[in-house]
Amino acid sequence: MGQTGTTIECIKFADDCKPTAMNPINRKVLTLDEFTIQQLRNFPQATGELSNLLRDIGLAAKRVNVEVNKAGLVDILGDAGSVNVQGEDVKKLDVFANNQFMGVLRHGISCAGIASEELDDIAIFDDEISNQSKYICLFDPLDGSGNIDVNISIGTIFSVYRRIGTKGEPCSREDFLQPGIRQIAAGYIIYGSSTMMVYATRRGANGFTLDPSIGEFTLSHPDIKCPSDGKIYSVNHGNFFQYGDGEKKYIDTCQKKNKRNGGPYTQRYIGSMVADLHRNLIKGGIFMYPGTTEKPRGKLRLLYECNPFAFILEVCGGRATDGKERILDIIPQELHERTPFFAGSTLMMDELEQCMKDH
Numbered sequence: 272m273g274q275t276g277t278t279i280e281c282i283k284f285a286d287d288c289k290p291t292a293m294n295p296i297n298r299k300v301l302t303l304d305e306f307t308i309q310q311l312r313n314f315p316q317a318t319g320e321l322s323n324l325l326r327d328i329g330l331a332a333k334r335v336n337v338e339v340n341k342a343g344l345v346d347i348l349g350d351a352g353s354v355n356v357q358g359e360d361v362k363k364l365d366v367f368a369n370n371q372f373m374g375v376l377r378h379g380i381s382c383a384g385i386a387s388e389e390l391d392d393i394a395i396f397d398d399e400i401s402n403q404s405k406y407i408c409l410f411d412p413l414d415g416s417g418n419i420d421v422n423i424s425i426g427t428i429f430s431v432y433r434r435i436g437t438k439g440e441p442c443s444r445e446d447f448l449q450p451g452i453r454q455i456a457a458g459y460i461i462y463g464s465s466t467m468m469v470y471a472t473r474r475g476a477n478g479f480t481l482d483p484s485i486g487e488f489t490l491s492h493p494d495i496k497c498p499s500d501g502k503i504y505s506v507n508h509g510n511f512f513q514y515g516d517g518e519k520k521y522i523d524t525c526q527k528k529n530k531r532n533g534g535p536y537t538q539r540y541i542g543s544m545v546a547d548l549h550r551n552l553i554k555g556g557i558f559m560y561p562g563t564t565e566k567p568r569g570k571l572r573l574l575y576e577c578n579p580f581a582f583i584l585e586v587c588g589g590r591a592t593d594g595k596e597r598i599l600d601i602i603p604q605e606l607h608e609r610t611p612f613f614a615g616s617t618l619m620m621d622e623l624e625q626c627m628k629d630h
């Protein structure tokens with residue numbers, strides 16, 4: 272079972288360094304760039320590469336946001352004709368999003384290569400500047416893209432690691448197959464009623480909402496914490512009879528009076544991982560994508576869906592397991608491997624783990 276109590280200990284801010292939405296530079300709010308530069312000023316030993324990387328991701332996200340917002344208006348919907356490594360029809364927006372993130376990072380100074388749900392294998396940038404970069408990134412460039420046509424929130428998920436290969440050499444597959452605990456940063460962009468970028472490092476997690484009037488992500492959710500308890504559970508009930516007895520027992524518990532916090536819980540599941548997990552992160556709750564009899568490893572990808580969210584949840588005080596062990600401790604074997612995924616508020620995760628232990 273998941274090592275209860277094991278979670279990432281955030282490095283504490285000195286009081287005058289704690290991020291706040293109110294910015295001392297007589298401005299209303301900090302933009303993403305100002306925030307990352309403020310972080311740089313607070314930690315002089317930093318090289319600025321991570322700040323550059325996050326700014327690059329923010330830029331690509333703004334370009335993707337424009338297309339997502341008009342997806343219903345132009346013929347950008349519909350299948351691009353190709354089929355991705357997952358065997359799913361690729362929609363044009365998936366391809367566009369992948370190219371935006373890969374493009375800004377390839378031409379930036381902070382990333383040596385990427386892995387992506389949309390790429391069969393890793394993309395090694397292999398040029399003199401990129402080979403000097405400290406970091407590599409993994410992306411699900413547009414998760415939940417099946418929801419594009421019906422205007423449901425979708426998202427980008429990203430994960431950042433320090434390379435373990437030799438600086439100056441091209442990155443390699445081993446750089447991408449590190450356990451999630453070695454992530455330097457992880458985050459997501461949710462293209463919803465507003466567009467928001469959330470990213471976590473070991474210094475905490477912060478949310479930035481896109482202000483269209485200035486075209487900048489602005490700090491709107493400083494120092495995000497996941498409530499230790501909640502009343503929202505998110506799971507695809509359609510697979511109920513394919514779940515294990517422990518999962519069935521827990522789902523049954525969610526629908527009954529609960530001496531701990533009243534219960535029954537509310538079921539919320541829109542089939543878009545970024546939207547479901549963002550809601551549960553902010554409000555408290557639990558998200559489950561268990562293995563089934565048909566798909567024992569479940570559907571979600573370890574490297575670029577589960578690891579980033581597990582990192583974010585743990586930084587925010589939550590937990591994430593595969594039902595047996597901590598997601599961040601899993602040693603990946605291949606780029607696109609799947610894992611059962613349970614993540615959310617610690618008290619709800621405790622309940623789930625007890626049900627799975629008992630059954």
Ligand code: P6P
Pocket residue numbers: 414415416417507542543544545547570571
């Ligand atoms: P199901 C979207 O396709 C996705 O990868 C995640 O965003 C989402 O949580 C999950 O699949 C939904 O899968 O099988 O419940 O439709």
